[in-house]
Amino acid sequence: MIKSKSGMIKNIVLLVLLVLVIVSNFFSSQMEILLKLKPNITNSFETQVHFIDVGQGDAIAIRFSNGKTMLIDSGTKEYKHKLQYYLDNVVLDNTKTLDYVLLTHPDVDHSGNMEFILNNYNVKEFFRPEIYEVFENKTPYCENLTYRQIIQTLNKLEIPTKFSSEQSLSSDGININILSVLGTYHDLGRIETNEFSPTIIIEDNNTKILLAGDTSSETEDKLLRKYPSEMLDVDILKLSHHGSKYSNSYEFLEVTSPKIAVACCGVNTYGHPANDTVQRLLEYDKNNEKDLFSNYYTTLDDGNIVITFDNNTTVDIIKNIDAYNFADYYIYTIIVSVFIIYIIILPQIKVWKKDIRFVLQNKRFEKYKLKESKNIETNSNKF
Numbered sequence: 001m002i003k004s005k006s007g008m009i010k011n012i013v014l015l016v017l018l019v020l021v022i023v024s025n026f027f028s029s030q031m032e033i034l035l036k037l038k039p040n041i042t043n044s045f046e047t048q049v050h051f052i053d054v055g056q057g058d059a060i061a062i063r064f065s066n067g068k069t070m071l072i073d074s075g076t077k078e079y080k081h082k083l084q085y086y087l088d089n090v091v092l093d094n095t096k097t098l099d100y101v102l103l104t105h106p107d108v109d110h111s112g113n114m115e116f117i118l119n120n121y122n123v124k125e126f127f128r129p130e131i132y133e134v135f136e137n138k139t140p141y142c143e144n145l146t147y148r149q150i151i152q153t154l155n156k157l158e159i160p161t162k163f164s165s166e167q168s169l170s171s172d173g174i175n176i177n178i179l180s181v182l183g184t185y186h187d188l189g190r191i192e193t194n195e196f197s198p199t200i201i202i203e204d205n206n207t208k209i210l211l212a213g214d215t216s217s218e219t220e221d222k223l224l225r226k227y228p229s230e231m232l233d234v235d236i237l238k239l240s241h242h243g244s245k246y247s248n249s250y251e252f253l254e255v256t257s258p259k260i261a262v263a264c265c266g267v268n269t270y271g272h273p274a275n276d277t278v279q280r281l282l283e284y285d286k287n288n289e290k291d292l293f294s295n296y297y298t299t300l301d302d303g304n305i306v307i308t309f310d311n312n313t314t315v316d317i318i319k320n321i322d323a324y325n326f327a328d329y330y331i332y333t334i335i336v337s338v339f340i341i342y343i344i345i346l347p348q349i350k351v352w353k354k355d356i357r358f359v360l361q362n363k364r365f366e367k368y369k370l371k372e373s374k375n376i377e378t379n380s381n382k383f
Contacts, residue, residue, distance in 0.1 A: 055266030057109035074113035104213030106147035212240035243273025
């Protein structure tokens with residue numbers, strides 16, 4: 001009797017739990033966040049800029065308010081799987097389509113996974129620096145093998161390609177301006193490949209963001225002279241060259257006047273982000289009564305940084321993308337429900353087996369009794 005009561009209580013508790021699990025599907029988004037199945041960054045009407053942690057390199061993914069996507073640079077090859085995992089699960093939701101892909105310059109910390117991206121994603125349009133693979137006389141112009149393979153892959157796959165020197169894209173209230181100060185002729189012997197990096201200004205949801213590649217303070221000065229200050233005045237600034245002291249001049253900070261600053265960097269021997277750069281942020285705050293330093297983030301310290309803007313601008317940190325298994329909550333609840341049902345039914349199966357055995361034994365016994373009774377009757381008739 002006691003066993004029967006305890007078993008009944010256990011089943012009631014499990015049934016209540018089962019009902020709660022099923023009802024929780026109505027709050028699936030919140031449950032996915034609570035159980036760390038997915039990070040809390042989903043809203044189809046917001047603009048999201050993802051500074052992906054690819055170590056000492058750049059990889060920036062953008063999902064615009066109209067649903068289109070863009071990838072700027074791709075980090076080094078050693079971060080290929082992490083980049084793919086992040087893109088598939090966080091940015092693209094496994095659609096495998098990138099509307100725009102842009103390579104700022106050939107250095108491997110920016111171009112390392114670009115060939116993989118071209119071969120494994122549906123890239124609708126590609127932008128590359130105006131650095132040619134060969135001269136007209138067929139002698140190599142760019143000796144960077146990774147970059148040359150990227151150009152060959154672009155040609156093989158026939159992906160529409162444009163130079164990123166001066167471009168302007170506009171769609172559904174979204175403006176993308178790709179700025180350059182180098183013009184159309186470049187002497188690679190005199191200009192470092194870093195200086196080919198365009199400055200990208202994106203405006204969406206009434207918010208402007210400036211993404212610098214690896215340009216130096218010298219190129220920043222040229223930008224300040226070439227373009228009007230109101231064009232360079234932004235809300236969010238991606239610091240140039242991983243926060244190098246040879247970039248991100250004080251004058252550039254004054255003109256861009258950002259509210260949020262981000263440096264893409266990892267463990268390195270170059271001193272990125274530089275103390276000099278941090279001091280400039282503090283000096284800018286002091287002279288302008290701002291709090292930019294309080295809104296300064298690095299992929300080295302913070303991991304993956306997601307800036308979302310609609311009516312408000314928010315910053316979310318995904319410290320470790322591997323902490324999420326990106327399971328669908330509905331599938332999760334089905335598995336849990338099956339498990340609970342199994343626990344409830346398992347003890348009953350043993351009871352059912354006993355009952356079935358008992359019934360079968362009774363039937364056999366009844367048959368035996370019937371047979372015995374017939375035998376007795378037959379024997380009595382003989383006498």
